[in-house]
Amino acid sequence: VKHFIIGGEVLKPEEVKRFYKVFKKNDRPYITNVYGPTECCVDAAAYTINQDNISNIKRIPIGTPIKNCSIYILDKQQKPVPPGVIGELYIGGEGVGRGYCNREELTKAKFIPDLVHSGEKMYKTGDLGKWNEDGNIEFAGRIDRQVKIRGFRIELDEIINRLLSHRNVQEAVAIAHNDQIYAYTVCKDTQPPSQLKEYLLEYLPEYMIPTVIIGIDKIPLTNNGKTDVK
Incomplete structure (x- = not known):
């Protein structure tokens, strides 16, 4: 086995460390952490883990947009947020679906006009994230996991x-x-x-x-x- 592509849940550094213990150092497969909702053909971003510095990583990023994909991190007014600031993830590009079957209102709310590419759609994910200084995106949870206490x-x-x-x-x-x-x-x-x-x-x-x-x-x-x- 040469390469594992893992998605669906947050990938923790501890899990990767345990995973690597199974393999000899020279035989370790690559691990790519991927992110994306079903509405955008599943994967929209990817990050291949550096095996040499995994011990120093506190959180594994979801990486950068794959080819033919765009990811925007926007505030509540749908304005881009600066690096380090948490906002909502929006996805544009070839993978964006056409909408939800027989659910026009939900489609209208979630598949909205792309801010950059005129005539195209982007998907409002409900996921939170931020740009790290190295240009990778760090996942930060769900908007619907916000609570008011x-x-x-x-x-x-x-x-x-x-x-x-x-x-x-x-x-x-x-x-x-x-x-x-x-x-x-x-x-x-x-x-x-x-x-x-x-x-x-x-x-x-x-x-x-x-x-x-x-x-x-x-x-x-x-x-x-x-x-x-x-």
């Missing part, structure tokens, strides 16, 4: 990503319920929740700190292998 708009995925950056946390999930945030973590070693809260406070404002952090043995999954948030 006590008047503050919060990205649950930002809490999850910060938990995952802790050296002892292998998996994490954050949910909102009754105006509170709950986090569930799978750790390599027993980790007092108070220590994780202190860690989060170094990087996040207080209103984003989970009310409760619960250690569990494993994250429950749905039948298709995705996190069972419910």
Whole structure:
């Protein structure tokens, strides 16, 4: 096997490191992390992982647009955001579908005129991302994962990503319920929740700190292998 192309869920550096342990260094296959929704013929961006610096990567980018694709990162007024600022991902180019079958209103809302190429359509993904300094795109979660807690708009995925950056946390999930945030973590070693809260406070404002952090043995999954948030 020479090359793996992986998509569908966020690819974590820890998973890649475990994957590489199976292969001898000189026989390691290439791994390409791909991104794209079904509405755009699945893949719209790709990032081939550098095997030599995987130990230094905190988050694996989704890369740059593939040929015949355009990706825009826009704010709520559909204006381009600068590098480092999170916005919504829009996709243009050859892969954009014609719409949803028998769902005219949804098609009108999601398949909108391309800002750059006159007469063409771009797809409003509902995904969030930002341009890194090296020109790669970093996925940052879903707009519909935004919640409002006590008047503050919060990205649950930002809490999850910060938990995952802790050296002892292998998996994490954050949910909102009754105006509170709950986090569930799978750790390599027993980790007092108070220590994780202190860690989060170094990087996040207080209103984003989970009310409760619960250690569990494993994250429950749905039948298709995705996190069972419910």
